[in-house]
Amino acid sequence: MERLVARYKESNLIVLILLGMVLGVVIALISPTAAMAVSILGKLFVGALKAVAPILVLVLVSTAIATKEVGAQTNIKPIITLYIIGTFLSALAAVIVSFAFPVTLILASGADAGLTPPQSIIAVVKGFLVSMVDNPINALAKGNYIGVLTWAVAIGIALHHSSAQTKVVMKDASDAMTKIVQAVIRLAPFGILGLVAETFAETGFTALLGYGKLLIILVGTMLFAALVINPLIVYIKTRRNPYPLVFTCLKESGVTAFFTRSSAANIPVNMALCKKLGLHEDTYSISIPLGATANMAGAAVTITVLTLATVNTLGIAVDLPTALLLSLVATVAAAGVSGVAGGSLLLIPLACGLFGISDEIAMQVVAIGFLIGVVQDSAETALNSSTDVVFTAACSDEPIRL
Template sequence: MTNISIFDKWCQMSLVLRILGGLIIGTCLGLFVPQWNWIGVMGFTFVSALKAIAPILVAVLIAASIAKAGSGLGSRFRVVISQYMLSTFIAAMCAVVGSFLFPVTLKLSNTVDQSVPGALSDVFSNLLSNMVTNPMVSISEANYIGILFWSILIGIALKMKASQQTITVVQDISDATTLTVKWVIEFAPFGVMGLVFTSVSDGGLTVFSTYGHLVLVLIGCMLACALIFNPLICFLMLRRNPYPLLFTCLKESGIQAFFTRSSAANIPINIALCKKLGLDEDFYSVSIPLGATINMDGAAVTITVMTLATAHTMGVEVTFASALFLSIIATLAACGTSGVAGGSLLLVPMACSFFNIGSDVAMQVVAIGFIIGVIQDSLETALNSSSDVFFTATADYYDRKKRGDNKANS
């Protein structure tokens, strides 16, 4: 009984404050006792638990939501997909402007041998291949393209053929999985403590001294997207102050995504936030995993900045037309970004190829990207994941506003 009351009191405390406490403790432990490697295990365990449950959660949520969904979801999906693609393109253009204003020169010396996409066609080929992967394999390997595809088909089939009792059972399984995820999220402070400990004890912040200019351009572009351009899209649609919603998304989604460095691991957290915001479950249970797949503002910034830094270093002249073309390429390529840490970096050689920059040089830039990944990938994931909730909420509120106007006019 005592254990239950202690756990209940723990859950009743503000999750953000608990995470902040874990962040501070992890930083102090990383500075003063970096040899305590067992602390970092908590971070690895937390991220692994989220990654393990997320594919199951997405699969059952999507199938259950579509099976019991009513009409009216189509318009919201069109709105949110448009927002995802528009914001990603704007992010790429923002990176172009930032790179032109503050050109980056890299020190290219090391080489890396990795398998990367050779052309944009390879990216789309991989997308189609992942889409039709065996559904059980998709879940076990966290292939969200495949999970989305098969869950939507199964949900449609259930809606057409299943009895109400069967749909209720599927919904019960979805609710049980959601509760399991909630239990895992309650231990986020310990996970964040372990993740911060690992980053600090490994001396990750030293990247500022060696690659400070590059890191600052990346950070500046991502912050401009998060704090200026994405809120502007929301304002133009809702005609109201977008920053209360934005700061809620950054606080409750972006902070955790920053430390987990995984959009997939943050899906359960985003779904819980959408529920807290009072959004339509039938909508967000599909739009959130979809956003984790195609809403890649941070990835577009990374691909564009790293490519233009390479071009500048190699003395390649970049015209406005070629920069615009690069933005389009970065937008499309970002949608095919791998879900692994540093996945966007592996698309840099493909983008460099459009400026006739060879893979030997481009892979040196990828190596630099992995060095600064403790900052670049963390901020990229925070931007990507928090904007999934931000645009999902915007689309839902826009639909409610539109329906309210229609009622008022009738």
């Protein structure tokens, strides 16, 4: 048994995840009953990620700020600027692609009345501010990453001038939480097996195929953001060939994030990649957790594409100023709800409100989003998480080790 466990630890995680996917599909095809039985593995995996990710963000960010040397330059401002520019350009690309390849949806009843999307951009900003001052225990319990991040920054600043012993304890706690998340991610093949088996046993293959064109546009736009927009931003910033960096980040961060579907849980992977690239720890120890909360180009693409698909379905004409406004709304909204499960989908009613579309219709689109979420959410997370490292590296003063 010890030899088997040791061999599992040494195996390539991506290969094991792919095997888990294949086994999940095979089990769903052979026996839906067996697929529902192994779905417990997926529920345990997702539950573990949800449980540990908020605590990880709190501990990592507070430790990074508290242990930062007094007077050390973090170089965070240019990274945040790239986060905002990248998210907006991704939303704009989604507008252009939606105009070039219009998609229509099959709207029917069945929207989830239990969901409560915001009704205006003012509501988004208000919700963002209220989330910031949420009770820290409540923020941790509900996965309110905006609140968790706010408290983490506050704790880090408060303990910045604490004793060396206190900082050692915080660093040990940070290392311990990172090891726990790495252990959970190492079990991803079993979790993916359960998730894939359950998804295909419940929805079948026809449900995804029915929205094939929509998925192609969503994933295609996200790939465009990853392979064209991000490299262009990096080239303008560094004046160097961006693709070695971009491909490295997609391979070592994006692939893992695709399967875990959690930017927060992918933080240790990104931190390890930044260390491997030779980036400054004072910078990436803050920019990576911040990016997992606020850098959401994939979410902006999802909001924009699904909103314009709804507009096309209803035959509503869209002018250029409104399209630009939609890109801005998607940019703000993507960052404002990044901590909410399915946050990008829940902001669709807000974006639809720009075109006078009722909540009843918009919530049906949300339901469609959840249906294709097994692919959409994975691609979205892969883009979001890999971009965190790309932009952090682009703003680095040190030579990047590729």
